[in-house]
Amino acid sequence: MSVWLTAAAGLAILAFAYIRTFCPYFSDDCAYMLRSLKLGIRLIKYGKSKPFYSILECFLDAVKRQPNKIFIHFEGRAFSYGEMDLQSNKVARALQAEARLKEGDAVALFLPNEPSFVWTWLGLAKLGCPAALLNFNIRSKSLLHCFSCCGAKVLITAPASFICYYRLLFCSGETGLLVGEITRRSPFVGYAGNKQQTEKKRLYDVMKKGDLYFNTGDLLRFDHEKFIYFQDRVGDTFRWKGENVATSEVADILTLAACVLEANVYGVKVEGHEGRIGMAAVTLKEGETFDSADVYKQVVSYLPAYARPRFLRVQPSLEMTGTFKMKKVKLVEDGFNPALISDPLYFLDPDQKTYVPLTEEIHGAIAAGKMKL
Structure with a gap:
């Protein structure tokens, strides 16, 4: 028995040494995959829950439980759950009165990264209005294009899913094109109001006949430790x-x-x-x-x-x-x-x-x- 225990211990030590030498990030990878698996299970549970438990409902439950707890820290200021709830109510009432918004009306948000972004979104959620979140950096024609194709009736601005799995299609050496398989769990709906650009992003029969992939347009490369780095755009x-x-x-x-x-x-x-x-x-x-x-x-x-x-x-x-x-x-x-x-x-x-x-x-x-x- 002692011989077998000694052999098992030796094999374990050898396996540990091998992993430490040739797979130094093995434990980190395992921890990441475990977190991803837990997140995926949570998302599936949320998706199947009846009735559906929304982010707004989660927020309102938190307001009832802990209204004085800090919800957001921003540039030296703190905002509690209760304060955010109060501000979002003010936004909802103002938009309902001034913009005549009703449930189902799409609204475009063109706001910087600040607390008003959060309470405005919450206010819209309370009204039942879907929000199109526009990139605050865009200007001119890009902004006009995004606003015109998102279907929003109102633009609000400041005064002044499932985990997708990606593959690399290697085209030369260590540099490859990043593509993501389009499936029921990782869909690609496409560009709003632009079927031609949407079709350009779809790749057919990539790994096997009948499959469908999304072309990100990003060229990436692996280093000697298999870390991935962005290289360029196509x-x-x-x-x-x-x-x-x-x-x-x-x-x-x-x-x-x-x-x-x-x-x-x-x-x-x-x-x-x-x-x-x-x-x-x-x-x-x-x-x-x-x-x-x-x-x-x-x-x-x-x-x-x-x-x-x-x-x-x-x-x-x-x-x-x-x-x-x-x-x-x-x-x-x-x-x-x-x-x-x-x-x-x-x-x-x-x-x-x-x-x-x-x-x-x-x-x-x-x-x-x-x-x-």
């Missing part, structure tokens, strides 16, 4: 600060400036930063000089901070492909180093509130991480 978009930037939208805004004739927008790598920062090559109208103040005014007025091109390159003409599309690859490779580019370069300086000439000193400060982007 198509005419790039990502900066966790947000997707549509190059055509930025180009449209740049051409609003009186001096700009054409704009070719793309993203460039910055050492120490994930994703790509916005840059644009522009041509000027005949007889015009670059008006840095006007260009700055347009991008700040109509683009969210993450979409504003931080670098501009003024060229005599833009290179086109045989099908009259603007070439971007060479521009992306060139980057924004003034020592290597003869064209005039400009940098969006938020402190001076204009585009300033991009000097080697500015470039060096950015490369060294001394200048915040």
Whole structure:
């Protein structure tokens, strides 16, 4: 018996040593999978409960049990359950009286990350009004598009599911396209009012005949420890600060400036930063000089901070492909180093509130991480 116990103990020690050496995150992975499993079971239970127990009902029960307990901490202030309930009641009454809202009316929320966002949503829930939550960073055409396609009758703004499982489709080396299988438990409803864009995001017969996947457009890579990192976006978009930037939208805004004739927008790598920062090559109208103040005014007025091109390159003409599309690859490779580019370069300086000439000193400060982007 002692021999078997000794052998079992030895095998256990060997297994433990193997896991510690080759799977150092095994225990963390197991803990995460256990939490995910528990969450999935909870979601299934909530979905099957009769009658359905909503977030609003959960909140109101908490108000009854503990009205004085702190519900939200925000920038040094604290809001109790009772205070949030009172504020949401005020919102509900005001919207009912002034906006004539009734149950079923969709409302768009365009609010920053602050307590008023929560109590406004709660007020709408009390009225039975579904809320379309708009990204507070978007501006101009993007905001108009989101509001027009969400079906909302009212826009409220400030004064001034189930776990989805993803796979990587490898296209070259360690970089792969992130796709998610579309199933009953992880559906892809699509883009509101845009069937064509919805269909573009669907991939058929990916792993086997008859399956259906969602194309995220994100390129990811694995490192040697199997951690996943975002690499880039596919198509005419790039990502900066966790947000997707549509190059055509930025180009449209740049051409609003009186001096700009054409704009070719793309993203460039910055050492120490994930994703790509916005840059644009522009041509000027005949007889015009670059008006840095006007260009700055347009991008700040109509683009969210993450979409504003931080670098501009003024060229005599833009290179086109045989099908009259603007070439971007060479521009992306060139980057924004003034020592290597003869064209005039400009940098969006938020402190001076204009585009300033991009000097080697500015470039060096950015490369060294001394200048915040």
